[in-house]
Amino acid sequence: MSSVTCQISISLDGFVAGPNQSIDNPIGEGGMRLHQWAVKTASWREQQGLEGGERGADSEVIDEVFEGVGAYIMGRKMFGGGEGPWDETWTGWWGDDPPYHAPVFVLTHHAREPLSMQGGTTFTFVTDGIESALEQARTAAGDQDVAIAGGASAVRQYLRAGALDELYLHIVPITLGAGERLFEDVGDPSLEPVKVIASPAVTHVKYRVARRLSP
């Protein structure tokens, strides 16, 4: 069976987003510092249709995390558009051609018709919980993996439910001091490091998560 994965950048003090997230600053104050290692890479730039960038261990990690993903799941906050019933003019942060190029299932309490974007990305809005979203994403992914794209709350929910098979942390050598913690109220997951890639910018550690509960 395909795996349920998550890859996410985390500060040394455990934050995956900075404080005071807003429309203008969706990953919070200082949050972009978590992603500087990624946006510098050639692989990231290629995905955005840009030239240049650095090749090396970090770029290879970027290639790796997008390989073999057949569907994504993300939280409402990561899709954006504010809280409450949908403003249907909001179609995500990513413009007409989002970087997913695959079905994306958005966890929300508010129903909305699916959205088809350019480049093969579709957003399907799931109102009946994380298990339903996972089931739909598995079906869409076929024998490919389902990636939990974020944010922190969505990852925490799947980790707590024992539904995550693999967690790939990019440990960024900064402290944010405040923001969204990844490992809060996630129970006591059993994690085993199975791969470590070191770069001058960041330490990538892939953990296999032992399944404690069936989702």
Add this chain to the structure above:
Amino acid sequence: MSSVTCQISISLDGFVAGPNQSIDNPIGEGGMRLHQWAVKTASWREQQGLEGGERGADSEVIDEVFEGVGAYIMGRKMFGGGEGPWDETWTGWWGDDPPYHAPVFVLTHHAREPLSMQGGTTFTFVTDGIESALEQARTAAGDQDVAIAGGASAVRQYLRAGALDELYLHIVPITLGAGERLFEDVGDPSLEPVKVIASPAVTHVKYRVARRLSP
């Protein structure tokens, strides 16, 4: 000049000791889970005068962290004996022959005569602050390193003061949920990963700390 170093085991959720520390449970509930990787190694056991144990990457890391240390600094809580004026029958957690075999400077608000233990460990009680303790430790260490032995509060103080040159984290794949955080109120240190050692049990990452302030 010699370096000021620290090596410490930390959980994925950022704790270096569990909650509810006490005389019976000096590193807090669940805190021993942070150190299981170490106590299993042959190097650790040798230090305690025991035979057996596992050889491998983790054992080599244990050898490495004790090499070249000429003096230690630790907080009062790590030395133990409760709060307030000293009960002079308390000579630390480690018995007659503590595993330091070097001068140890204990940060405290309460004066006490130095203690000489077996095996070359001496405890000197420093009441005039972290800078004084560092100066005394540097003098004692000569051209060897000064290691901040812990606990969390002592490490945080030296990190915040910009006095730490090297921080070697042993990232243990567990969550403790509560306890003593290492990276809290430490400012915004500039850290650079300079060495990564992977084992099935733990990921060792050595960071060089850029000095922002002179102590």
